[in-house]
Amino acid sequence: MGQVYIIFVMIAAAAMSTRSAITRTVTANKSAFVSLSSTRLVSTTRTTTARAFSSWYQNNLSTSRPTTMAKRPTSFITQRRTFFTEMMRMISGSSEDENAETPESIMESFLEKTQNKDTVGNDVMEAMFALYEADAVCFDVDSTVINEEGIDVLAEFLGKGEEVAALTAAAMDGGMKFQDALAQRLDLLKPSRKQILDCLEKNPLLLTDGITKLISTLQSKNVDVYLVSGGFRIMIEPVAKILNINPSTHVIANTIVFDNDDDTGLYKGFDTAEPTSKDMGKPKAIQQILDNRFYNNGIVMIGDGATDAQAKPPATAFIGFGGVVVREAVKNSADWFVTNFDDMTTIIEMRKTIKK
Structure with a gap:
């Protein structure tokens, strides 16, 4: 449990930092995250991926968010999306070249690998997060x-x-x-x-x-x-x-x-x-x-x-x-x-x- 806690703390700290720091932390702790999800990230199913991310999210970012939705700063949303983008990059095996891909292209790559090619929308990631978090x-x-x-x-x-x-x-x-x-x-x-x-x-x-x-x-x-x-x-x-x-x-x-x-x-x-x-x-x-x-x-x-x-x-x-x-x-x-x-x-x- 101690190792798991340390991993969570490290990733949580990275999530509240810059994009490059997030990328470094996700990359450095990839093997540990794999052990948490009990599968290889590059060949994971959507369900297992969601379970692994759910565990991290509930133990970290969900407890450090602002107390009211209306008062969430733009930086909070950006940090959350940035971490998710980097997580999807690792899951999909996409390039780590920050200039090569947008969050949208990373999501497309992820959806293609998970055989969910028909998913469309103006902000799919944020909608998924909103549904995941929603009280109602x-x-x-x-x-x-x-x-x-x-x-x-x-x-x-x-x-x-x-x-x-x-x-x-x-x-x-x-x-x-x-x-x-x-x-x-x-x-x-x-x-x-x-x-x-x-x-x-x-x-x-x-x-x-x-x-x-x-x-x-x-x-x-x-x-x-x-x-x-x-x-x-x-x-x-x-x-x-x-x-x-x-x-x-x-x-x-x-x-x-x-x-x-x-x-x-x-x-x-x-x-x-x-x-x-x-x-x-x-x-x-x-x-x-x-x-x-x-x-x-x-x-x-x-x-x-x-x-x-x-x-x-x-x-x-x-x-x-x-x-x-x-x-x-x-x-x-x-x-x-x-x-x-x-x-x-x-x-x-x-x-x-x-x-x-």
């Missing part, structure tokens, strides 16, 4: 948690599928203001409470492959999970319950207003006070969460739509999801864009359980 993760629901758009399912049930689907696509692609698309779709449907409940009974919303495992893994690490959606609470609450998410405290969604509270209630409108009822609603919803809870290590947004991409800031990172539908505008704006939940689950599995 927010998921969009339609075409992310479930493999369809809830309002389109309802529209199809009511015989108005094509008209509503066109408005949904325009809203999700950013082609029209969300509040306008929401109002137009509901005006077309005017669904009663009974119609919605009948639709859900006959057409239960289907979860996207892998989402149950990802969310349960997050919950096992005591990461708070929220559903933040422009869809309707009456349709989302059953999904939340399946995923062991408290609908009262961890779901932010639109509320359809009926003329009475029983099953005979007729459509009257929707609650415009809900943050997700309008454009730029996702960042407002996340800020609302942050105002009520102190998340020292940040909050990540995951979703498929343009409204989800708007969530950063205040979200620490935005991870675009294209497993149901790929929206080019979202793909181009995401810090990290994925088409399944597997890599995110792997990252979460490597972290230690948060003590609440």
Whole structure:
């Protein structure tokens, strides 16, 4: 244990120093780090690499970071990224010529060796770190948690599928203001409470492959999970319950207003006070969460739509999801864009359980 502690201290000290010092320390301690991960770095799997890095990170940099995310200096982020870059350089067997490669090219080399060639994004490394660290993760629901758009399912049930689907696509692609698309779709449907409940009974919303495992893994690490959606609470609450998410405290969604509270209630409108009822609603919803809870290590947004991409800031990172539908505008704006939940689950599995 003494040798391991010394190695951790040396690497931690280097991480708070210059890039050249980091490179020297990582290089000098490569064999010791290999023994920690129980494998050769140049031929390691992603899982083993993540486990080794997780051990170092939790024992060192995570304990020396500033106490609030908002007060993190740029130098802290730079030092963290620099260490990760040097670690990836060693793992991928890349050249140590500092002028030869950028962090992006090193990551590409690493991803190629780990057979994850499809990984794309504007800041993949930082998004991975943000997910690894996060105290809370927010998921969009339609075409992310479930493999369809809830309002389109309802529209199809009511015989108005094509008209509503066109408005949904325009809203999700950013082609029209969300509040306008929401109002137009509901005006077309005017669904009663009974119609919605009948639709859900006959057409239960289907979860996207892998989402149950990802969310349960997050919950096992005591990461708070929220559903933040422009869809309707009456349709989302059953999904939340399946995923062991408290609908009262961890779901932010639109509320359809009926003329009475029983099953005979007729459509009257929707609650415009809900943050997700309008454009730029996702960042407002996340800020609302942050105002009520102190998340020292940040909050990540995951979703498929343009409204989800708007969530950063205040979200620490935005991870675009294209497993149901790929929206080019979202793909181009995401810090990290994925088409399944597997890599995110792997990252979460490597972290230690948060003590609440």
